[in-house]
Amino acid sequence: MNQPNEPTATIGDTDRSLADLERDTWQQLSAALSQDKDGFKTMTLATSTNTGADARTVVLRQVDEVHKYLWFHTDARAEKVIQLEAHPNATLLLWDENRQVQLRLHIETRLHTDDYVADEHWENLWVGGRKSYLSERTPGSEQPAPYPGFPEHLGENLPSEQESKAGRINFAVIECRVLIMEYLHLSRKGQTRAQFQYEPVGKMVWLAP
Template identity: 30%
Template sequence: MSGVSEQPFLDDLALSLEEAWRLLVSGSKDRKSPLHTPSVATVQNNGSPSQRIMVLREAAREDRILRFNTDVRASKVVDIGDGGPVSILGYHPEAKVQLRLSGLGRIEHNSSAGDAAWNEATLYGKRCYLADPAPGSPVRAPTSGLDPAVEGRKPEGFEVAPARENFAILLIEIDKIEWLYLAHTGHRRALFTWNMDNSKWDGQWLVP
């Protein structure tokens, strides 16, 4: 027998939430997962939205935290400030699940968590933060922003060490998850909101 009921989580709010976090955690670890590179949106000072694709580095369900690496000079850092709203959108075609998440973001630069993330990063990853001038700066000709001495090759550790000053992490404390399962036999949609008073997720079915 075919149909959405073949997936137990599709008719169970708790299992749907489990599936959402399972996909996020997997996405943070698996480079081939579509959820490894979701769209992350912030709000600029003029009120307009700003989106970009980012690499999901960590998903910690117990803390409701998603972590991304960023350049401290990037515009999103200004958007978020001391704590600004952030929205994340990802779609996993094989799982047939779309996730829309939102919460408050914060930037950590010189912190133990920032140091740990820096130490985790590859030499190629660290090289990105050597860009000069800062990301988003207008230039007269196309450029990577990298010094030709390190462009096009794997750098040495001492060469990327100065980039630590530009490296930061974006931590987003998730307080809302909208889960959508797409199927020709019938979609499923649910909304999960973090209940601060009871320290738990409140779930509700929605019409897809």
């Protein structure tokens, strides 16, 4: 329950305090894991490079609401892995069209390849998800002709459980510790922007849109 005279923002038809927005947003991130068409299911990862910046889309794979962590998967040979090893701090950008909500998550990343974290994620990944990790070629490498990203003999078929195991060596998990979450809700009635800082000191504040 909101405290008397506590500032609130109207989201939809409901008045939400900063604490409400923060809690609701993490619950929505968790719920997105089981909803293929949820706007929060995919994220734009922005990384730093030695010459500037880079960005690409990644898929949300796991959420820890309590400790403020997210995880996504990648090919261990991908350029973003090299970038994150050199510059572990990055940004995740999420947009949900239905909610009209944008999230910017400032994160600190950690790579998992040969440990129990990567093993657990791999075991929970179905063979369709494992298919792209069977690629014999490094992501982003030049090719003489179009290449589908997995052994061409598979075509539209899925690998068997046994065949899929060969992709484990190329599989990596990126753990994202959320340092700051910025929330922006768009509405004709007015925009709502807030910031939730977790590290180094916990703080919630309203921001001008």
